[in-house]
Amino acid sequence: MKSLWRGAAGLLAATAGQFLLVRYLPALGRSVDLFTVLVIFYAVTRRRIGVMMMGTAAGLTEDLLTHTFLGMNAFKKTLVGYLMGTLGSFFMLSQPIPRFGVLIVATFLEAVTEAVLVLVLGQHLVLPNSSDLLWLGLGNGIAGILGYWLISKMVD
């Protein structure tokens, strides 16, 4: 129950942070996806079931905020969270550098998953700009390292 409240609090914080970024720092808001950061944090620190639940919840919240297909971000984040969680069970991802790499990989995986989903759903595919994608990966990586450091300090 405690973890549920923690998860809800984390989701609320990510939603609020993303909303504020998009509202007041749009350029930075396009380069950071705090929902992905939150899901990957769960992936490297929690069990896979928790990761998937967080991925679904965070994705649905993002879908509601961005008015895309309801379920698109949830699908991406659930799948990527699961894969990254599986990866975390094989490798040590507790250090900042590996986590940075995982966040970049997760960002790219989300983009690929979205492209596949768009094709599966029979929609017109528009590939994301590679530089935008790169900036998003870097932004997520940096935001992740900062966020995880902040959280570790709060826990300590």
Add this chain to the structure above:
Amino acid sequence: MNKSLPERRPFLLLVLLLSSLLVLMSSQVRTGRGTSLLEDSLLNVTGPLVRGVSGSAGSMAGLWTSYVDLRGVRAQNLELRYRLGRLEEQGREGEEFRRENLRLRELLDLKRAQEFPSLAAEVLALGSVGQSRTALIGRGTRDGVRRDMPVVNRHGVVGRVIAVGERVAKVQLLIDPNSGVAGIFQRTRGQGMVVGMGDRGCRMEYVSELENVEVGDVVVTSGLDQIYPKGLTIGVVMSVEEGDQLTKNIMIRPEVDFRRLEEVLVRLNPETEGPQREVSP
């Protein structure tokens, strides 16, 4: 290596979540036909299933119907067999009537062609004792039949009446050894006496060895015996051999098939006494 259910739980949950999300997305995507992708997918997935189930249900219903139908089939089969038997019997009777009708028509034609009045009679029985050949016909004195009246059919001479009852008469057939008919060759007009020889046919006697007779010559009645009128067909010359007393041995094959006699005509003499019902000129 097989994993236990708790180990598989995350993966199963992943599949469940992703499937649910996929369904959620599909329900929002519209296809060109105006239906959602979910509806289309469901239709494509469930269509064959529903068709299969429907087909199976139809087959089961068909089986049940067949079973129910089979319950009545035995009784129906018996009834149909009975009816088929009756129809076959009727068919045979019909065929018999048809053949009889043909024979009677031929007899009627012959009757019309006769110069003298005649009387149609049914052959009731054929007698065969030793070489003797007789027939019993269904006409007697009350029909005007008298002794020595000639009996014919459309092929030619059958015989003559030798005994008469009130309703039946006995006919001595042409092939009876005691039968004798005055004959004449149609081609050469040579005369002789045709005598019966049982199943072997007839023999023509008293024909001079000088007579020009050939196989195939037709022999008809000459009328000299005062019984048969002149010109009735007796038969065809089957063989001609030299005899030992200045005569020829001539074998004749009768035109009438004596094994298949069913209806005949009794030729009535104009001076016949008694009733002459069904007599036509």
